[in-house]
Amino acid sequence: MSETLLVTGATGKLGSLVLDELLASGKVAPSSIIATSRDASKLAASAAKGVQTRSASFDDAASLQAAFGGADRILIISTDALDEPGKRLRQHLAAVAAAKQVGAKHILYTSMPNPETSVIPFAPDHLGTENAIKATGIPYTILRNGWYMENLFMALPHALSEGKWYSASGQGKLAHIARADIAKAIAAALASGSTDSRTYTLTGETTHTTDEIAALVSVATGKPLDVVHVTDEQLASGLQAAGVPGLLIPLVVSFDTNTREGHIDLVTGDAKALSGAPLTTLGDFLTANKAALAG
Helix, strand or coil, X not given: CCCCEEECCCCCHHHHHHHHHHHHHCCCCHHHEEEEECCHHHHHHHHHCCCEEEECCCCCXXXXXXXXXXXXXXXXXXXXXXXXXXXXXXXXXXXXXXHHHCCCCEEEEEECCCCCCCCCCCHHHHHHHHHHHHXXXXXXXXXXXXXXXXXXXXXXXXXXXXXXXXXXXXXXXXXXXXXXXXHHHHHHHHHCXXXXXEEEEECCCCCECHHHHHHHHHHHHCCCCEEEECCHHHHHHHHHHCCCCCCCHHHHHHHHHHHHCCCCCCCCCHHHHHHCCCCCCHHHHHHHXXXXXXX
16 A cells, blocks of 8 residues: 555554554555654654654644645544543544645545434534534545443443442443454544444344343352442432532433433444454453453
8 A cells, every 4th residue: 555544543442453553454554654653752663663753732733734735635533632621622623724724635534323413412523523524625534432341431330339320321222343343444434444434333243221231240250249220310310429520410411311312322334344344242252351341
């Protein structure tokens, strides 16, 4: 491949995996990869392998334009700036503008499933970014990442310690997918050379309710786990009593609401089709991580 590929957030949990996948594939010369991070010194190991490393801050438009220079295919990994309303979208729009300014041939972006209908508060950030990318006229690949299996670490260790998992997701279902499987799909899309504009939704292959997940957790850990179904209001009160910061409570509750209302109840074959690799099942993931889940 003669194109130069760029990965933003290359020191992050997802970006670092995408970078690893690109290098492991053997299909892309390290010198044809640009990895960016706010602190490029954290990319020293990648630089030692021949990867171009550059500093880039989503809060500094000039740094983005300088870092993106010479890149043909730019992967914009969504930021985690949720502490200030509007900040995340501003960051993303700055990155999209920089990609256009440097003459990128293709823009890839990590979004979320169904941002048009999702009740999660940051869904408009993703939809706004998708629309901005489309407005550039540059060919694009939108990668709507499903719910990570790793997100279960937010609730399960505490739930297992009590034997009770308080949930407002009702009988809603979602198809968790391992972050590593998403990274494989993204790396494949980035290195594909495709000039088509496409939107993919990356999910696992099986949907589960919270009760079904709890049963799998019990099998994996050998510990009982009962789901206690509550309302959104009851869940919010419980989170407040547990000391969860007030700013985060509506966000956490919205995850369950979104599941209960069916906004993330979908299964696609996109992840497997892009990567060409089998996907990790939820049961296997839970078994492999049982020590971490059990605390």
